[in-house]
Amino acid sequence: MACSSTAEIDADSLAGRLSTSAEAQSQLSEEENLTPAKALKEIAIPHRYGQTVIPQNPERIITLGPYEEDSLIAIGVTPIAVTEPQGLTGRYPPPWSQEFLRNVPILKLANVDGDLDYGAIAELRPDLVMATKTELTVEQYEELSSIAPTLIQPGPPNSSEMSWQTHAEFIGQVMDLESESGQAILVTQASIFDAIRPHPALEGSTFAHIKVDQREVLQIAGGKSLSSRFFRQLGLAYPSNLDDEIGDADWSLMTEQLESLSSVDVLVVESDPTLRDLLIDSHPFLEQENVVWIDRGSGLDTAVSSITILSLSLLLEELVPNISQVVTVVIDPPTAEEEAAMKAFRLVYGSETIWEDKAPHLQKANELRDANELYRLGAVDNDGITLTPKAAEINDDEATIIYDVYFGDSPAYTDLDRTIYLVDGIWQVTKEDFCGFLSAAQTPCPE
Numbered sequence: 001m002a003c004s005s006t007a008e009i010d011a012d013s014l015a016g017r018l019s020t021s022a023e024a025q026s027q028l029s030e031e032e033n034l035t036p037a038k039a040l041k042e043i044a045i046p047h048r049y050g051q052t053v054i055p056q057n058p059e060r061i062i063t064l065g066p067y068e069e070d071s072l073i074a075i076g077v078t079p080i081a082v083t084e085p086q087g088l089t090g091r092y093p094p095p096w097s098q099e100f101l102r103n104v105p106i107l108k109l110a111n112v113d114g115d116l117d118y119g120a121i122a123e124l125r126p127d128l129v130m131a132t133k134t135e136l137t138v139e140q141y142e143e144l145s146s147i148a149p150t151l152i153q154p155g156p157p158n159s160s161e162m163s164w165q166t167h168a169e170f171i172g173q174v175m176d177l178e179s180e181s182g183q184a185i186l187v188t189q190a191s192i193f194d195a196i197r198p199h200p201a202l203e204g205s206t207f208a209h210i211k212v213d214q215r216e217v218l219q220i221a222g223g224k225s226l227s228s229r230f231f232r233q234l235g236l237a238y239p240s241n242l243d244d245e246i247g248d249a250d251w252s253l254m255t256e257q258l259e260s261l262s263s264v265d266v267l268v269v270e271s272d273p274t275l276r277d278l279l280i281d282s283h284p285f286l287e288q289e290n291v292v293w294i295d296r297g298s299g300l301d302t303a304v305s306s307i308t309i310l311s312l313s314l315l316l317e318e319l320v321p322n323i324s325q326v327v328t329v330v331i332d333p334p335t336a337e338e339e340a341a342m343k344a345f346r347l348v349y350g351s352e353t354i355w356e357d358k359a360p361h362l363q364k365a366n367e368l369r370d371a372n373e374l375y376r377l378g379a380v381d382n383d384g385i386t387l388t389p390k391a392a393e394i395n396d397d398e399a400t401i402i403y404d405v406y407f408g409d410s411p412a413y414t415d416l417d418r419t420i421y422l423v424d425g426i427w428q429v430t431k432e433d434f435c436g437f438l439s440a441a442q443t444p445c446p447e
Contacts, residue, residue: 043174045151049141052151054174058128062107062121062148065133070308071164071171072130073100074188075180081105081124095299096310116140122147132170133161160250163229164188168309186410188309193404193411195316196234197390199324203235205265207323208242209304210254212271212279212296218254222246226307231268234320239264259285266326268319270294270301292322334392341399342389344427345420348434349387351379363423364431371445375438383408390415397422 043054061077063069066085072078084092084106093101107120121129121144129150136144136152144150151174153162162170165185172181196202209221209228221228223238223246232238246252269286271279273295280287294301300318303311334342344361347353355372359365379385384407391402398421405413418437420427435445 043176045154045174047152047154048156049138049152052145052149054149054151055127056176058149058175060125060127062124062126062129064107064116064129064131064136065153067094067097067306067308067311068130068133069101070097070306070310071168071181072175073097074168074184074309075172075175075177077175077177079104079130080126081107081121083107091299094302094306094311096303096314116144118143118147130171132167160224161226163226164307164309164312183410184309188312190406190409190411191313191316192233193414195320199320199327201327202320202324205236205327206239207231207236207266207268208239208264209268210270211251211305212269212275214272214275216275216279216282218283219251220246220254220258221251222249224248225250227268227304230304230307230312230315234323236266236323259283265290266323267291268294268304268323270296270304272296290326292319292326294319335394337394338392338399341392341394341420341422341427342401345389345392345401345403345418345429346387348420348429349385349437351376351385360426361428362431362434363428367446368431368434371435371438371443374443375441378441378443379407387418399427 042056045052045054061072061079062081062083063072063079064083066083069079069082078100082093082101082104092106105124107117126148129144129148131141131144132151132153134153136150141150141152154170168181168185169178172178172184175181207228209225209231210218211221212218220242223243228238242258245258252258267286267288267290269279269291271293273293276293294304299314303314304319307315347358348361350358355369358372359369362368375385386406387403388406389401389403393400393402398419400417400419402415402417404411405416418429418433420429422428431445438445
């Protein structure tokens with residue numbers, strides 16, 4: 001396991017995390033800067049058709065893009081109406097948002113050409129229309145803007161769809177709820193870490209994602225598609241030879257050349273289950289043991305096709321275990337001694353640990369009680385600090401602990417290491433190491 005040095009938790013960084021939780025929530029993916037310009041009471045969002053001025057605290061919001069409402073729901077905002085995605089094969093609303101949309105009107109496209117029912121939209125008297133996950137023509141944008149301020153996808157036409165992180169961040173900025181979106185993103189990232197932690201074989205295993213329509217036409221996802229970006233977050237790797245062949249396209253027809261390049265560790269295939277035997281007969285590579293099937297029209301199919309901050313929960317619960325079975329490496333459970341070392345470590349560094357539970361595992365504890373109380377108080381603004389052990393390597397009377405740092409439920413630092421020592425049969429953290437950690441948070445320790 002690759003580990004980072006303890007020194008990577010520098011004083012300025014940790015002190016900042018202790019003092020301002022808003023700053024802690026600003027770490028996002030390496031994507032385009034979508035920060036809107038703020039005015040005193042309104043926010044102006046530039047886009048290719050000009051700009052949209054967002055009213056302060058919009059309350060009657062309609063979403064037009066597929067599953068666009070998920071980012072709103074994640075920050076505690078329920079739209080007054082949502083739009084059913086065109087060509088949907090499964091049920092709508094999807095499983096992850098049914099509870100929130102139970103009483104929300106569902107709009108449908110007015111005709112097979114995908115036009116919008118402007119009359120139905122106007123009757124709902126929206127104060128904001130969101131279309132950040134669909135392509136609007138300038139005529140559609142102007143018609144909608146005559147009804148209410150209309151927010152469209154930033155960037156040039158046909159640009160790549162925003163990832164779940166970037167979309168949630170962007171919607172948080174639009175709604176002036178950056179803190180809420182930042183917290184929702186960090187909690188979701190933590191759930192990804194938790195889901196993949198038991199499956200280390202995911203890291204570095206190659207993948208490809210194929211979908212099959214009713215005419216048995218196969219398409220393969222490019223490296224920049226939403227699903228490929230999600231699979232990489234699981235630690236999987238997109239093959240460079242496929243990347244070279246497909247280029248910037250989100251999806252490409254499955255040619256014989258691409259089929260010959262699809263020798264991967266995990267092959268995720270979306271198809272109608274009734275077509276499965278026919279597909280295997282015509283494409284023998286689909287019969288391999290590395291194939292993970294997803295039934296078209298299922299909730300899982302909808303989730304992997306959308307990849308939103310809410311749909312991830314279903315993917316982590318159902319798809320990740322299926323993938324892990326293809327590339328399984330079982331982690332040996334910790335020994336009793338390793339478990340004891342990790343428990344002592346967790347007790348010492350947890351800001352909310354009761355002092356009576358912490359003191360036996362802390363060298364010179366009688367000298368550190370006041371410093372520990374300052375540490376506890378300083379962590380309150382971040383809903384507490386926890387150092388979560390993931391593994392322990394014992395060598396004689398010392399153990400190297402691999403751990404993550406959590407602020408509340410959100411991971412702040414991952415894969416760090418510290419040492420704990422066995423003294424008279426009890427695992428203890430030295431005063432020097434404990435004070436070294438506290439000093440990073442500008443919490444003084446007695447000399």
